[in-house]
Amino acid sequence: xxxxxxxxxxxxxxxxxxxxxxxxxxxxxxxxxxxxxxxxxxxxxxxxxxxxxxxxxxxxxxxxxxxxxxxxxxxxxxxxxxxxxxxxxxx
Amino acid sequence: xxxxxxxxxxxxxxxxxxxxxxxxxxxxxxxxxxxxxxxxxxxxxxxxxxxxxxxxxxxxxxxxxxxxxxxxxxxxxxxxxxxxxxxxxxxxxxxxxxxxxxxxxxxxxxxxxxxxxxxxxxxxxxxxxxxxxxxxxxxxxxxxxxxxxxxxxxxxxxxxxxxxxxxxxxxxxxxxxxxxxxxxxxxxxxxxxxxxxxxxxxxxxxxxxxxxxxxxxxxxxxxxxxxxxxxxxxxxxxxxxxxxxxxxxxxxxxxxxxxxxxxxxxxxxxxxxxxxxxxxxxxxxxxxxxxxxxxxxxxxxxxxxxxxxxxxxxxxxxxxxxxxxxxxxxxxxxxxxxxxxxxxxxxxxxxxxxxxxxxxxxxxxxxxxxxxxxxxxxxxxxxxxxxxxxxxxxxxxxxxxxxxxxxxxxxxxxxxxxxxxxxxxxxxxxxxxxxxxxxxxxxxxxxxxxxxxxxxx
Numbered sequence: 001x002x003x004x005x006x007x008x009x010x011x012x013x014x015x016x017x018x019x020x021x022x023x024x025x026x027x028x029x030x031x032x033x034x035x036x037x038x039x040x041x042x043x044x045x046x047x048x049x050x051x052x053x054x055x056x057x058x059x060x061x062x063x064x065x066x067x068x069x070x071x072x073x074x075x076x077x078x079x080x081x082x083x084x085x086x087x088x089x090x091x
Numbered sequence: 092x093x094x095x096x097x098x099x100x101x102x103x104x105x106x107x108x109x110x111x112x113x114x115x116x117x118x119x120x121x122x123x124x125x126x127x128x129x130x131x132x133x134x135x136x137x138x139x140x141x142x143x144x145x146x147x148x149x150x151x152x153x154x155x156x157x158x159x160x161x162x163x164x165x166x167x168x169x170x171x172x173x174x175x176x177x178x179x180x181x182x183x184x185x186x187x188x189x190x191x192x193x194x195x196x197x198x199x200x201x202x203x204x205x206x207x208x209x210x211x212x213x214x215x216x217x218x219x220x221x222x223x224x225x226x227x228x229x230x231x232x233x234x235x236x237x238x239x240x241x242x243x244x245x246x247x248x249x250x251x252x253x254x255x256x257x258x259x260x261x262x263x264x265x266x267x268x269x270x271x272x273x274x275x276x277x278x279x280x281x282x283x284x285x286x287x288x289x290x291x292x293x294x295x296x297x298x299x300x301x302x303x304x305x306x307x308x309x310x311x312x313x314x315x316x317x318x319x320x321x322x323x324x325x326x327x328x329x330x331x332x333x334x335x336x337x338x339x340x341x342x343x344x345x346x347x348x349x350x351x352x353x354x355x356x357x358x359x360x361x362x363x364x365x366x367x368x369x370x371x372x373x374x375x376x377x378x379x380x381x382x383x384x385x386x387x388x389x390x391x392x393x394x395x396x397x398x399x400x401x402x403x404x405x406x407x408x409x410x411x412x413x414x415x416x417x418x419x420x421x422x423x424x425x426x427x428x429x430x431x432x433x434x435x436x437x438x439x440x441x442x443x444x445x446x447x448x449x450x451x452x453x454x455x456x457x458x459x460x461x462x463x464x465x466x467x468x469x470x471x472x473x474x475x476x477x478x479x480x481x482x483x484x485x486x487x488x489x490x491x492x493x494x495x496x497x498x499x500x501x502x503x504x505x506x507x508x509x510x511x512x513x514x515x516x517x518x519x520x521x522x523x524x525x526x527x528x529x530x531x532x533x534x535x536x537x538x539x540x541x542x543x544x545x546x547x548x
Contacts, residue, residue, distance in 0.1 A: 043510065043513065045511050046311070047450075047511060050311070051338075057342060063344060065318070066310075071312070072311075
């Protein structure tokens, strides 16, 4: 895909994840479609996700809720997380 | 258990699958459905008749009610349920090598991978709704119903078998302790995985065998936990971990009244316990146990430091090695912790044996993890360590692996271990400071950590 409507937000969220989790990767190196959760990509796990969810709630003014049976679907990729935030943010 | 220890008549003892209760007692809440006891028995007996005789079950159902049906159907039909400590691909392959005729129970299309599987949800949907409820199945107390695994220190998971009689006894002891704290049986909501011992005992067995109500949802985010709790009938009980609890409180979300909370898997700070009790106006019980022993003691950390053993459990220490037996225990077992017996069944927890680790409720050992790292091609030497203790403690690892990338090593490890145990960071070094006996002295390891691993305060 080319540039997305949430590109600026994606960069902001990538930086937030790296900072919140003290990761040893450059935020700029995280691609929009890279997997965040699970065995590929960034490899975040369930503990990281609660940590990021807390930071998201403080920064964007809404509480994360699972959209589906899969609690971690929101964290499928940077793009999916940014899209979720864009749709629910209050600040 | 040896035959010598069992009274001869015990072999013939049977127990009802479920304790006494009215046929219309509520057993579970599943989606929008209220499952009453006669329906639960009808469904699990019908499923039992469709299980392949004698084959061990690997229950991978993601829905807690489906999982419970599969577990109890297996008990009725005499199928052993295998509960591996990890469902990582390599671990399941090793399990299948040990149990070549295992069958997975699933409720989705992908969890079983290439393993043979039965779709429990499909079987369930095909059951006739108007069948008569069969008589309560009677289960031999000596029947092995579940096998849980610990990681061991040699790279090979160690099986621990649970018999029905002992499992029932353990859950009854837990139910007495828990419901006396809450004032009676509750609807039980859990944020923890039920494939592990703590979640299995507290979110599946405690409600089903201990007179509570099993609640199928597995909420994760604080807002979902609060929403699901509010949907439950009172009294409500929340089974969680220190990490989930801290996060729930930090979110500031309003939480519906609960009659009690349960925590386990990592030590709960007294300050967090007091904060939780004050916010939720309910007692918070903490559980002590392990995969091998099941739950053996509780305490209320907001009020007390000492642990109180469950009824009939005996504790004895020889130096730093402590052993428990009696009660529901299948044998005399060594604890993974150093404890100090006090009096009247109480003890103080002094610390863990260095090798055992627990991250987010999942247990492993440094020995196991080191073994998994060292067997990766190209890794010459390696050492896992825990740079700091606490609820969010993460493992780190040092490796000597010239020419390998971190990504390659992590990909190899992921095949064998749960993601929570992956080292963060993974530090490449030229060599490890091993002494003449091949060990890395604690002081050298500390120095290595101080030199290479910087952490946020």
